[in-house]
Amino acid sequence: MTAAIEVIGLTKTYGDLRAVDGVDLTVGEGEFVGILGPNGAGKTTLLEMVEGLREPTAGSASVLGLPAWPRNAALLPRIGVQLQASSFFERLTAREQIHTFASLYGVAASRADEWLERVGLVEKADSRVEQLSGGQAQRLSIACALVHDPEVVFLDEPTAALDPQARRNLWDLLSGINDSGRTVVLTTHYMDEAEALADRVAIMDHGKLLVFDTPAALIHGLDAPTRITLTDGEVLTTREPAVEIARLAEQSRLDGVRVQTGTLEDVFLDLTGREYRA
Amino acid sequence: MSTPRTSRATPFWALSRAILRGFVRDRTAVFFAVVFPLMFLVLFGGLFSDQSVGKVDMIVVGDVSLIDDLPADADASFGATFDVTHSDDLDDAIAQVRKGDADVAVEQQGQTLVAHYTQTDPAKAGITAGALQALVDGTNLAVTGQPPTYSLDVESVEDESLDTIQYYTPGLLGWAVAMSAAFGAAATIQGWRQTKLLRRLQLAPVSTRTVVGARVSVTVSVALVQMAIFIGVGALFFGLTLTGAWWMAIPLLVVGTLCFMSIGLLAGAITKTQEGAVNAANFMVLPMAFLSGSFFPLEGAPQWLQTFSQVLPLKHLNDGMLDVMVRGEPWTAALLPMLFLAVFATVVTLIAARLFRWETT
Known part of the structure; x- marks a missing residue:
C-alpha cells in the first residue's frame, strides 16, 4: 500500500498549549480515514498542518510524497480541502461559486456543473449561498473541494452544526467520494459518523493520537462484553452472545431484543477513562 | 480531463x-460608494450654486419721476438690480416690506426720494441704499448739464476662488473614492478571514499576486466609474467645466485608491470583526474628509489645522485633483500628490502586513 499521507512526530504548540503532540499517522492511497475526537482535541490543527496551512513546531507531514510545508504549488492541484467554515465568496449563486473555484483550478465550467448535479444542488444553482440551508451549503462546499478531481481530500467536520436528517443525507454523498480511488481524510466529533464512513479511525484527545485502526478492530480490541436488552427491560451481559441468543430463542423471548456490542464510545472510555463528550 | 468547447476563465478574471x-x-456598499457622495454633490451643487444676491424687490408707490423717467440705458442697468412693481397704496407697500414679501418701497416727496426698507438682509439693504444713492447722485449730476470729471471703469479679475461645483466635484469625488476603497479593503480582508476564504484561496493554485491584483483592479474600476459619474453629473446638471490636464486625475485617482485600500487593510488587520473593520475605516476616513477640504474649503480654518492637513493623504488627493481638474494647472501638478500617496500607501501596507493575523482568535 502506497502512502498518500505520511505524518511523523507532528507537533504544534501555542505557548504552553500542545495543540498537536507528536502525532504519527500513515494513510494509504484510496483509504477513507476518520479523525475522531472531542472539540479541542487538535483535529483541525493536525489537518491544517497536513494541508500545508500551518507550520509545524516539530515533525513533518507529506502528502503524495511531497512535503506539505511550505506551501507547495505542485501539490495544491492534487489536494482538495473543505475548511471548517463555509468559505464562499459573498453574494454569489451556488453555480457562480463553483464556477469561480473551477476557474482557480483551470477546470471547465461544464465539469463544475456536473458536480452541482452530483451533490444534488441543480435546483439551487441560482440561489445565493446565503440562502442555502446548512446541509446545502456543506454540499456546495464539498463540491467546491472536489471540482478539480483531487487525489486527496480533506474534510474538516463537514457535518458539524447540521440536524440529524441533513447529517444522514450528507453521509450518502460522503460514502461515495472515495469510489474512484480517492483518499479521504475527514474529521468529526460524531462517533457514529466515523464508524459508518471510515475504513480506519484515528481517535485523538488532548493533541495526542490514541489509536488508529478499523472500527471493528478497535471495538474487538476492547474485549467488551455484549449487552442484550430484552423487552421487559432485563439486560444480559455476556461474552458468548451466540450461546445466549440461542437460549433466548428456545424460550421464545427473542421478540424486540436489542443486541449491543461495544461502540467507539466504549473505546474512548477505555482509552481515556472518561465518558466521550463531543 | 477537459471539455474543449466550454469557456474557461483565467483565475484572475474569475476572481x-x-x-x-x-x-x-x-446594495449598502453601492449606496455608500456612489449614491451617498452623489447626494452631497447634488446638495452642495444646488444649495450654493447661486451665491450672488438676487434682485431687490422694489415697490414704487405713486409717481416717482426719478425712476419713471430714466433714460433707456440707465433703465436697463437699474432693471438688473431691481425688480420693480408699482402700487398706489403706501401702507400696503410698507406692510409688504415688513412681511418680507418686498425688499424696499419707494415714494417721491417733492425733490426727495424716500426709501422704506428693512435691515433683515444686510447685503440687500446695502445694495438698495447704495444703488438709490447712486441714482440720486447721477440724476443731480445730469441736471447740472456738466460732463462728469471722474468716471469709473469696472474690470473683473479672474478669481482665485472657484465656483461651488468646480470646488466640490473633485473634493467629494476624493471622499467617495477614499470611502469605497477603504471600506472595500477592510470588509474583504475581515470577511474573507472570518469565512476562511482567505485560507481556502491559499490552498488553491493561485498566487497571492493574482488574488490581490483581482481585488485591487475591482476597486480601481469602481473608482473610475465613480469618477465618470461625478464628472457626468457635474457637467450635465451643474455646469462643471474641466480644465486642460484633467486626465491626470485618472492616474492620481488610481494611486489614491491604492492608498485608501492600504488604510482599509490596516483597519482590517487591527480589528476582529467585519463591522469593526468597517467602523475603523470610517473612523479614519470621515474625519479626514472634513480636515482635507472635501466638504468645505480650508482657507478659513486655523493655521495649525491647515498644517496638520498636510499629513493627510486625502488632502493631497483633493489638492491634486483640484489642480488638474478645475484650476487649470499643468499635468505635472499631480505628480507630487501621487508620490505622497504612493509612499503613504507603501508604508501603511507594510504596517498592515506586520499586524495581520491569519486567525481572528
Whole structure:
C-alpha cells in the first residue's frame, strides 16, 4: 500500500498549549480515514498542518510524497480541502461559486456543473449561498473541494452544526467520494459518523493520537462484553452472545431484543477513562 | 480531463468577476460608494450654486419721476438690480416690506426720494441704499448739464476662488473614492478571514499576486466609474467645466485608491470583526474628509489645522485633483500628490502586513 499521507512526530504548540503532540499517522492511497475526537482535541490543527496551512513546531507531514510545508504549488492541484467554515465568496449563486473555484483550478465550467448535479444542488444553482440551508451549503462546499478531481481530500467536520436528517443525507454523498480511488481524510466529533464512513479511525484527545485502526478492530480490541436488552427491560451481559441468543430463542423471548456490542464510545472510555463528550 | 468547447476563465478574471458581483449585489456598499457622495454633490451643487444676491424687490408707490423717467440705458442697468412693481397704496407697500414679501418701497416727496426698507438682509439693504444713492447722485449730476470729471471703469479679475461645483466635484469625488476603497479593503480582508476564504484561496493554485491584483483592479474600476459619474453629473446638471490636464486625475485617482485600500487593510488587520473593520475605516476616513477640504474649503480654518492637513493623504488627493481638474494647472501638478500617496500607501501596507493575523482568535 502506497502512502498518500505520511505524518511523523507532528507537533504544534501555542505557548504552553500542545495543540498537536507528536502525532504519527500513515494513510494509504484510496483509504477513507476518520479523525475522531472531542472539540479541542487538535483535529483541525493536525489537518491544517497536513494541508500545508500551518507550520509545524516539530515533525513533518507529506502528502503524495511531497512535503506539505511550505506551501507547495505542485501539490495544491492534487489536494482538495473543505475548511471548517463555509468559505464562499459573498453574494454569489451556488453555480457562480463553483464556477469561480473551477476557474482557480483551470477546470471547465461544464465539469463544475456536473458536480452541482452530483451533490444534488441543480435546483439551487441560482440561489445565493446565503440562502442555502446548512446541509446545502456543506454540499456546495464539498463540491467546491472536489471540482478539480483531487487525489486527496480533506474534510474538516463537514457535518458539524447540521440536524440529524441533513447529517444522514450528507453521509450518502460522503460514502461515495472515495469510489474512484480517492483518499479521504475527514474529521468529526460524531462517533457514529466515523464508524459508518471510515475504513480506519484515528481517535485523538488532548493533541495526542490514541489509536488508529478499523472500527471493528478497535471495538474487538476492547474485549467488551455484549449487552442484550430484552423487552421487559432485563439486560444480559455476556461474552458468548451466540450461546445466549440461542437460549433466548428456545424460550421464545427473542421478540424486540436489542443486541449491543461495544461502540467507539466504549473505546474512548477505555482509552481515556472518561465518558466521550463531543 | 477537459471539455474543449466550454469557456474557461483565467483565475484572475474569475476572481475579479466574483468580487465585482459581490460588490454590485451589495446594495449598502453601492449606496455608500456612489449614491451617498452623489447626494452631497447634488446638495452642495444646488444649495450654493447661486451665491450672488438676487434682485431687490422694489415697490414704487405713486409717481416717482426719478425712476419713471430714466433714460433707456440707465433703465436697463437699474432693471438688473431691481425688480420693480408699482402700487398706489403706501401702507400696503410698507406692510409688504415688513412681511418680507418686498425688499424696499419707494415714494417721491417733492425733490426727495424716500426709501422704506428693512435691515433683515444686510447685503440687500446695502445694495438698495447704495444703488438709490447712486441714482440720486447721477440724476443731480445730469441736471447740472456738466460732463462728469471722474468716471469709473469696472474690470473683473479672474478669481482665485472657484465656483461651488468646480470646488466640490473633485473634493467629494476624493471622499467617495477614499470611502469605497477603504471600506472595500477592510470588509474583504475581515470577511474573507472570518469565512476562511482567505485560507481556502491559499490552498488553491493561485498566487497571492493574482488574488490581490483581482481585488485591487475591482476597486480601481469602481473608482473610475465613480469618477465618470461625478464628472457626468457635474457637467450635465451643474455646469462643471474641466480644465486642460484633467486626465491626470485618472492616474492620481488610481494611486489614491491604492492608498485608501492600504488604510482599509490596516483597519482590517487591527480589528476582529467585519463591522469593526468597517467602523475603523470610517473612523479614519470621515474625519479626514472634513480636515482635507472635501466638504468645505480650508482657507478659513486655523493655521495649525491647515498644517496638520498636510499629513493627510486625502488632502493631497483633493489638492491634486483640484489642480488638474478645475484650476487649470499643468499635468505635472499631480505628480507630487501621487508620490505622497504612493509612499503613504507603501508604508501603511507594510504596517498592515506586520499586524495581520491569519486567525481572528
